Amino acid sequence: MTKESRGLLPLNLVLSTLTPPGSFETPHAWAGFISKSSGHKYSVRPSKSLNSAPPAVNFRGRFTALRRRRSGKFSSGYQSFDHVTFYVGNALQAATFYIARFGFSPVAYSGLETNSRDVATHVIRQGTITFAFASALNPEGKMTDEIGKHIWKHGDGAKDIAFKVTDCRGIYAKAMERGATSIREPTELKDEHGTVLIASIHAFGDTTHSFVERVDYKGPFLPGFRAITEEDPLMKLTPAIGLDFIDHIVSNHPDHQMESVVQWYERVLGWHRFWSVDDKQIHTEYSSLRSIVVADDSEKVKCPVNEPAKGKKKSQIQEYVEYYGGSGAQHMALHTSDIIHAVSFLKQRGCKFLTIPSSYYTNLKERLKHSPTVIKEDMDTLQKLNILIDYDDTGYLLQIFTKPSQDRPTLFYEVIQRHGHQGFGAGNFKSLFEAIERDQNDRGNLTDM
Secondary structure, eight states, rough: OOTTGSSOTTTTOOOOOOOOOOOOOOOOOOOEEOOOOOOOEEEEEEEEEETTTOBBBOSSSOOOOOOOOOSSOOOOOOEEEEEEEEEOOHHHHHHHHHHHOOEEEEEEEEEGGTOSSSSEEEEEETEEEEEEEEEEEEESSHHHHHHHHHHHHHEEEEEEEEEEEEEEEHHHHHHTTTTOOOOEEEEEEETTEEEEEEEEEEETTTTEEEEEEEEEEOOOTTOEEEESSSOOGGGGGOOOEEEEEEEEEEEETTTTTTHHHHHHHIIIIIEEEEEETTTTTTTOSSOEEEEEEEEOOTSOOOOEEEEOOOSOOOOHHHHHHHHHHHSSSEEEEEEEEEEEHHHHHHHHHTBBBBOOHHHHHHHHHHHHOOOOOOOOOHHHHHHHHHEEEEEETTEEEEEEOOOSSSSSSSOOOEEEEEEEEOOOOOGGGGHHHHHHHHHHHHHHHBBBB
16 A cells, blocks of 8 residues: 555545444353254354354355454444445446446435545445445546556455444554554544544555444435435336345455454454355365455454465466455445345346356255255246355355456455355355356466466
């Protein structure tokens, strides 16, 4: 990050959406057993606390849940993802793409008409998912340099992942005590709608985290933004999609950097390791990955951290790192309570998803015959829509992944629906990787390592 980029970010560049951490049980030993529903081998905590998230299972069936007791050193204070800010070449066009393809609504704007002389920002929302797209207005200047350098290196991408918190000053102060690099000190922003307190720190690569405390704020986004009240005609293309909140945000990192990033979250933010898999558990014939999910104490906010592992061919994680130019946000999982409805209408809007071979569903149906897990949704419809299913004794989840949302094979999206299961679809990783490898091969990037 350049010296300039560590300066005070302008008012209209603060966005993201997360979900705060959970509670912890007493330190019982882990007990091993074989799942009656899926045959997976698990390691689970004998506590029956309703506040504890169930462990996740990987595609080989090994369970790694890395939750710890609340340390007491950090108060939680995280409520959710607040918003995500993207640096893009043309904010209006980028926002319009998400309105047209994903069914978002325009909610706020900052630019020349609001006396923002250097940056235009268009804000869109669906449920509580809030995205802000920012682009430079002038041919030169500090913000033109900052945004331009980010786009030149990374292409359109997520610059800031912001969390909604209850104690902005406290979280920021604790992070600074633990070695954080400040981007913006806690700053009060006010207008006729109320007050927002916001602070920002450097996270990884060129990505930042902001802490947003909304003090009874009733405005459309942040002070300084004008509400957009007119309805975009593109919103009427289909019924409402029904995406409601950000479930998790995944970051990719170069090989051998995952552990240091995870340790940063532990040390600086006081988060903990929630779940993990490695290349012995997650791999295809050609490629593999390692992943650790970090979460705050309340486990409302979860962020998987990935790195590539050595394989015969270049993995999708390595492809991302090369085209993004280093660490960055790889995909955002958007939760829905009705994935069949959401995906059906997203496809009508022209949203492109990965395709899954029919053999995946043949094998899945056979396994479910020997499991007490009952999938409520129609299996033929799930197969027709290419929706993946992962399950264990706690329930199941449904998920599907888009193709990249820009020309560079970097940022994409996941649509997810949970029925009790709090994992990350590890049972589907092999099928997902193989689907991505087919697209990699089409791009000429499934090359020998």
